[in-house]
Amino acid sequence: MEDVSFPKGFQAWGLACGIKKNGKPDLGILVSEPPAQVFSAFTRNAVKAAPVLFDQEVASGGGKLSHVLVNSGNANACTGARGYADVTAEVALVRALAAPKGEVMVSSTGVIGEYLPMDKIKAGIARLFKKGAAEGAGETFGPFVHSIMTTDTFEKKTMKSLVLEGKEVRLGGVAKGAGMIRPNMATMLSYITTDLDLDAGYAPTFLAAVEKSFNSISVDGDMSTNDTALLLANGASGVRYASLGGEARKAFDDGLRDVMEELAKLIIRDGEGATKLVTIETVGARTSEDAKAVCRAIANSPLVKTAFFGGDANWGRVLAAAGSSGAELVPEKTALEFCGVQVMAQGGALAYDEDDLAERMKSKDVSVKVDLGLGKEAWTYWTCDLSYEYVKINAAYRT
Amino acid sequence: MEDVSFPKGFQAWGLACGIKKNGKPDLGILVSEPPAQVFSAFTRNAVKAAPVLFDQEVASGGGKLSHVLVNSGNANACTGARGYADVTAEVALVRALAAPKGEVMVSSTGVIGEYLPMDKIKAGIARLFKKGAAEGAGETFGPFVHSIMTTDTFEKKTMKSLVLEGKEVRLGGVAKGAGMIRPNMATMLSYITTDLDLDAGYAPTFLAAVEKSFNSISVDGDMSTNDTALLLANGASGVRYASLGGEARKAFDDGLRDVMEELAKLIIRDGEGATKLVTIETVGARTSEDAKAVCRAIANSPLVKTAFFGGDANWGRVLAAAGSSGAELVPEKTALEFCGVQVMAQGGALAYDEDDLAERMKSKDVSVKVDLGLGKEAWTYWTCDLSYEYVKINAAYRT
Numbered sequence: 001m002e003d004v005s006f007p008k009g010f011q012a013w014g015l016a017c018g019i020k021k022n023g024k025p026d027l028g029i030l031v032s033e034p035p036a037q038v039f040s041a042f043t044r045n046a047v048k049a050a051p052v053l054f055d056q057e058v059a060s061g062g063g064k065l066s067h068v069l070v071n072s073g074n075a076n077a078c079t080g081a082r083g084y085a086d087v088t089a090e091v092a093l094v095r096a097l098a099a100p101k102g103e104v105m106v107s108s109t110g111v112i113g114e115y116l117p118m119d120k121i122k123a124g125i126a127r128l129f130k131k132g133a134a135e136g137a138g139e140t141f142g143p144f145v146h147s148i149m150t151t152d153t154f155e156k157k158t159m160k161s162l163v164l165e166g167k168e169v170r171l172g173g174v175a176k177g178a179g180m181i182r183p184n185m186a187t188m189l190s191y192i193t194t195d196l197d198l199d200a201g202y203a204p205t206f207l208a209a210v211e212k213s214f215n216s217i218s219v220d221g222d223m224s225t226n227d228t229a230l231l232l233a234n235g236a237s238g239v240r241y242a243s244l245g246g247e248a249r250k251a252f253d254d255g256l257r258d259v260m261e262e263l264a265k266l267i268i269r270d271g272e273g274a275t276k277l278v279t280i281e282t283v284g285a286r287t288s289e290d291a292k293a294v295c296r297a298i299a300n301s302p303l304v305k306t307a308f309f310g311g312d313a314n315w316g317r318v319l320a321a322a323g324s325s326g327a328e329l330v331p332e333k334t335a336l337e338f339c340g341v342q343v344m345a346q347g348g349a350l351a352y353d354e355d356d357l358a359e360r361m362k363s364k365d366v367s368v369k370v371d372l373g374l375g376k377e378a379w380t381y382w383t384c385d386l387s388y389e390y391v392k393i394n395a396a397y398r399t
Numbered sequence: 400m401e402d403v404s405f406p407k408g409f410q411a412w413g414l415a416c417g418i419k420k421n422g423k424p425d426l427g428i429l430v431s432e433p434p435a436q437v438f439s440a441f442t443r444n445a446v447k448a449a450p451v452l453f454d455q456e457v458a459s460g461g462g463k464l465s466h467v468l469v470n471s472g473n474a475n476a477c478t479g480a481r482g483y484a485d486v487t488a489e490v491a492l493v494r495a496l497a498a499p500k501g502e503v504m505v506s507s508t509g510v511i512g513e514y515l516p517m518d519k520i521k522a523g524i525a526r527l528f529k530k531g532a533a534e535g536a537g538e539t540f541g542p543f544v545h546s547i548m549t550t551d552t553f554e555k556k557t558m559k560s561l562v563l564e565g566k567e568v569r570l571g572g573v574a575k576g577a578g579m580i581r582p583n584m585a586t587m588l589s590y591i592t593t594d595l596d597l598d599a600g601y602a603p604t605f606l607a608a609v610e611k612s613f614n615s616i617s618v619d620g621d622m623s624t625n626d627t628a629l630l631l632a633n634g635a636s637g638v639r640y641a642s643l644g645g646e647a648r649k650a651f652d653d654g655l656r657d658v659m660e661e662l663a664k665l666i667i668r669d670g671e672g673a674t675k676l677v678t679i680e681t682v683g684a685r686t687s688e689d690a691k692a693v694c695r696a697i698a699n700s701p702l703v704k705t706a707f708f709g710g711d712a713n714w715g716r717v718l719a720a721a722g723s724s725g726a727e728l729v730p731e732k733t734a735l736e737f738c739g740v741q742v743m744a745q746g747g748a749l750a751y752d753e754d755d756l757a758e759r760m761k762s763k764d765v766s767v768k769v770d771l772g773l774g775k776e777a778w779t780y781w782t783c784d785l786s787y788e789y790v791k792i793n794a795a796y797r798t
Contacts, residue, residue, distance in 0.1 A: 395709030
């Protein structure tokens with residue numbers, strides 16, 4: 001109840017159907033009653049998994065959403081027409097068993113290039129919808145969030161209660177990690193629910209929040225074939241966004257962004273081999289695109305990431321990464337801070353207490369701030385350091 | 400004589416002037432008599448070192464080049480107006496001592512954010528030009544290539560003799576590595592010499608060869624503040640490119656590209672922590688920009704690079720990296736080969752001899768080939784794997 005099922009009208013659960021060889025949960029369902037307005041963001045990779053292609057069609061249809069079926073252990077990516085047919089078969093089975101009033105979406109994460117074990121999945125879907133009856137018969141159901149985990153070392157979930165003009169509105173969310181897994185790549189999946197009533201016109205606000213959260217994190221700069229972020233708004237609170245005043249709307253927008261930012265940071269904190277969460281802030285940019293580009297170049301620089309692993313406030317690497325971003329940058333106007341200590345201004349090194357900064361750089365939460373000194377735009381990005389463990393996890397031969 | 404001084408009319412040497420604390424060579428000079436037509440390519444980083452800014456001005460002036468002064472141990476980057484004034488002081492001293500008939504350029508590589516030790520450099524320049532007299536007095540001069548080395552573990556040089564319409568034309572070249580060094584970032588420097596007479600109009604052909612060589616390699620995707628590639632053509636062979644027939648011109652163009660490609664590959668082979676040279680070939684692209692983008696995305700993917708370190712023919716990671724490149728790609732038309740073994744076609748996995756491929760992946764020279772199946776354009780790129788040693792070298796705290 002502390003996650004996607006916290007807002008009214010949502011239920012979510014999962015079980016183990018045998019896709020994963022280790023017997024861990026690998027199939028889950030998120031249900032909204034009444035059906036929810038859905039807002040979606042998918043991977044921009046040209047190689048899109050079958051469920052992503054399917055969900056994009058559902059999203060473009062504009063219908064409300066009743067169910068999201070998820071599985072881990074198999075990404076159903078690079079599986080061609082058979083992979084897509086498997087998605088439609090899954091959805092047909094959900095429709096037959098649950099008679100949803102709205103649409104059904106599907107997400108998958110795990111190994112790519114292998115077909116879904118449809119026998120196991122079909123049996124699993126049947127068992128999913130026996131919840132209640134089956135629990136009495138000894139069937140084990142678990143939290144939805146467990147069914148999307150792959151190499152995640154902890155569950156990523158959050159909940160929030162807002163009071164908007166005197167009425168409670170709830171938000172909940174779960175996510176799974178963006179770290180990359182053996183033998184193939186993993187995925188960022190995230191589902192956010194709210195019982196506020198949102199119109200389709202809210203999409204630009206949702207997408208802007210995606211840009212500021214899930215699109216402002218990087219473990220290793222790679223983009224998955226399955227990345228998916230969904231916001232489901234079912235209106236079960238009886239509160240309509242469109243009827244709220246500006247202050248209450250802003251409170252909801254901020255609350256939603258907080259939820260998404262929190263999930264995004266949890267993903268980074270659980271990045272493969274990560275020992276530190278690195279917050280990268282760029283201010284003083286001429287445009288927000290420039291600010292984001294500088295953040296992204298720093299976040300994706302292996303030189304910067306290894307320096308953070310080593311506790312090294314290496315401003316030369318940060319400046320050079322910023323300079324390679326394509327953003328407008330004038331070294332003589334640029335200032336740099338590590339963990340609150342200014343180390344560079346006007347393109348040149350400053351004197352600072354090296355012992356003090358070395359101590360700050362040992363923290364699990366470190367930061368770098370770039371002031372371009374050119375304008376008023378800013379962006380914040382999160383990444384992790386690059387450790388021996390990352391190499392170890394990702395160099396291991398497929399078994 | 401086996402490098403930049405192989406072509407007629409070029410001399411080059413170096414010595415240790417004390418910039419490096421370990422007493423290794425750190426100052427060198429390349430001299431062309433007669434002065435040479437110069438073709439140049441510099442870093443695209445917005446943060447450019449003082450010598451790069453200076454050389455760009457010289458290049459835009461269009462004058463012929465007599466001398467290139469180089470130093471290692473200090474990059475003279477992020478040093479502002481004082482750094483630029485130091486470059487002009489170096490050049491003034493070269494002019495006073497050597498009375499060059501043409502222009503003078505300067506390159507630096509090493510630590511960034513520190514001012515050049517001008518006393519040591521001025522004394523070193525004076526000693527450089529006592530070669531001959533000073534050798535009798537016990538002064539030690541060494542190869543030019545040693546004076547540009549930083550973390551390079553071997554010298555990178557090459558030479559080539561061509562016979563064009565019955566006359567010998569020579570090419571020579573040296574380079575230093577693009578790996579990144581403690582405490583700050585290093586640089587790709589390369590100097591190519593020829594005694595062919597080339598007009599300024601050759602610039603597009605030179606720049607195209609730079610794209611196919613130095614701009615088609617990646618150790619870690621970072622771009623230095625000091626990257627410089629120069630081609631000096633002094634005409635001392637008495638052969639004019641403009642007077643040659645098409646076949647001889649092509650022979651020279653190919654020879655030049657071979658020299659540049661060889662130097663570029665030596666840089667990668669000496670990449671920090673590298674255990675393998677990875678050749679990435681993309682064919683069947685609609686445009687050469689697409690082919691290059693796919694190569695670059697694969698070369699810069701930490702997931703792909705760690706997989707090569709682990710000897711893992713991980714086609715899912717390669718395909719996903721290609722898909723994220725922004726290039727036109729249709730999974731169902733894409734084929735992949737590792738070390739000559741086809742592992743994927745039409746977007747799906749193929750059966751292959753896993754033991755055989757595992758054996759091939761153990762080689763120090765490995766390859767991946769992507770056929771996009773969309774057109775006729777191709778590109779080749781070189782990178783190295785990502786090892787524990789890379790993390791170790793780059794995570795070490797500055798001392």
